[in-house]
Amino acid sequence: MDIKTLYDANINNITIAKNAYDKLFSAFGQHIESWQHDVVDRLGHSEWTGTAAGHANTRIQSLGTELQAAKQELGLVSKVLADAAEGIAAAQAHLISALDDAKNNKMTVAPDGRITWDKDPNSANYAGDKAEATAQEISKRITTALTEADHTDQTISARLGHLATNATNGTGLDAATAKADQAAADALSQVPAAGTDPASVKKWWNGLTDAQQQHMIQTEHDKIGNLDGIPAAARNDANRITLKNLIQDRQTQLDGLGPEPKKMLSVAETNGGPVENPDYTEWKRKRDALLKNLDGFKSIQDRLDGKVDGGVGGPHSDPPLLLLGIGDQGQGRAIISWGDPDKARNVSSLVPGLNSNLAGVGGGDAKTAKRIYDSAVQSAKDNNETPSVASVFWLGYDAPQLDGPAVLMKDRAEEGGAAYNQFLAGLRATHEGAPAHVTAQGHSYGSLVVGQATQQTGGLAADDIILVGSPGVGVDKASQLGVGADHVYVGAAKNDPIASAPAPEMLFPDSAAYETFAHPNASWHGTDPASQSFGAQRFSVADGTTFDSHDDYFGDHGKGGDSLPNVGKIVSGHGNTITREDPR
Structure with a gap:
């Protein structure tokens, strides 16, 4: 992730995609209701019996299960896109704030992140005698923002990739798979219990976007700060609260x-x-x-x-x-x-x-x-x-x-x-x-x-x-x-x-x-x-x-x-x- 890419990122496009999936999710749900009413219920009242009827009813029930699983998977895509918009927006806001402070301190930020400033005390653009320390602090903030965006990008990409694979190979039609995917998504919003294996805690933490991690620190600080497997910097932030x-x-x-x-x-x-x-x-x-x-x-x-x-x-x-x-x-x-x-x-x-x-x-x-x-x-x-x-x-x-x-x-x-x-x-x-x-x-x-x-x-x-x-x-x-x-x-x-x-x-x-x-x-x-x-x-x-x-x-x-x-x-x-x- 570089400065220009994050600065120019159009969060609105992610939100539009998320809204489109919401409509698809709603329409798919209506389709399942129609299927239930116009096919399943009608066949159930048709008094059709025999070997063929038995095979047909079994397949119809199986298809209904597959449709419900597919609906659940579609809903998960919408949740991932919402998390993406939140995470990239937070990183972008941090970057813009750092760039604005650089400008206000008479500094120039190059595309590669290098910061320069006028060091002549007699110049109208002189950045002051504390410019170097200020530049170091701003540079650190820029790096942090880019790291946040990278982490969010990788996390969201992995989650979307998993759901896309499920849709491509048909595993997303399996009820057990959809249930496991839903449980994994729900787990991201729940702090693991005290005593959970630290490696599992670290995996859970890495699955959150930076914005979600910060939200956890602010709202669940009493749990996050003492949970083994949470990185030291995050524990410190939570425990100070x-x-x-x-x-x-x-x-x-x-x-x-x-x-x-x-x-x-x-x-x-x-x-x-x-x-x-x-x-x-x-x-x-x-x-x-x-x-x-x-x-x-x-x-x-x-x-x-x-x-x-x-x-x-x-x-x-x-x-x-x-x-x-x-x-x-x-x-x-x-x-x-x-x-x-x-x-x-x-x-x-x-x-x-x-x-x-x-x-x-x-x-x-x-x-x-x-x-x-x-x-x-x-x-x-x-x-x-x-x-x-x-x-x-x-x-x-x-x-x-x-x-x-x-x-x-x-x-x-x-x-x-x-x-x-x-x-x-x-x-x-x-x-x-x-x-x-x-x-x-x-x-x-x-x-x-x-x-x-x-x-x-x-x-x-x-x-x-x-x-x-x-x-x-x-x-x-x-x-x-x-x-x-x-x-x-x-x-x-x-x-x-x-x-x-x-x-x-x-x-x-x-x-x-x-x-x-x-x-x-x-x-x-x-x-x-x-x-x-x-x-x-x-x-x-x-x-x-x-x-x-x-x-x-x-x-x-x-x-x-x-x-x-x-x-x-x-x-x-x-x-x-x-x-x-x-x-x-």
């Missing part, structure tokens, strides 16, 4: 709580000592929960708007910060990515552990993912490569908090593991070009989530696995994680109380379980990943102290030693260059 709505919804609910009830009931009101007012207790419970969610969502919005850390992560950040998931299920969900995982050659996805929450995603967790990104970029440069990295922070489950025993159980890891497995499968499905080198990372309880993800049917869509501060991953050997033991990397600080936590049986040497299950390399959730018997590659990290070692694997306190550089080497595909440490 959802995030604003979540913030507004929480604020509306807070405003609707009304004034604070009095905290205590008097002696007279209770016929005894003063007690806390039940109305206050319930009001406070609701308020605290809403405020926690609101603060978390706002922290993420502030990060996206560039209001923290000197604008890092704002609208014009490099790399871009994408919001790949957001929701209010359970404790809240949030997935962010520095860089586009659909385009990056190396993709990292970190699962956090104990005490992770929404508020952290916009704050320190975003910085952790950025540190991983920066470290992988540096590793690529050290190896004379052009960096191509995306670093994802994945809070797609209810991480255990400090207020209960959940961290000791596997149920959250099992549920989170299934979701994480689906997420990485989605990244595989939407990636452009050759498959990316994917590194799955788990910190603390998040390492157990990664471990459980590897046990899902089909395994985990990852090439390398990094486990740091791990209390165990639910298996006894690195070879059981599905990527090969030599592609499992473990970091365990000497003074990390979580990575050194013994198995429950080891705490009770007098119990029967101790005799049956306990062994020197046991951790809380299986074999200690840093042990020799587990069989992973252990990389060097700083010993740290009891207070900071568990949280410093990604340089949070600047005391992680070789840990973060080693992580960067693995993420960039250079795990063979890590500084090593002997297993314990």
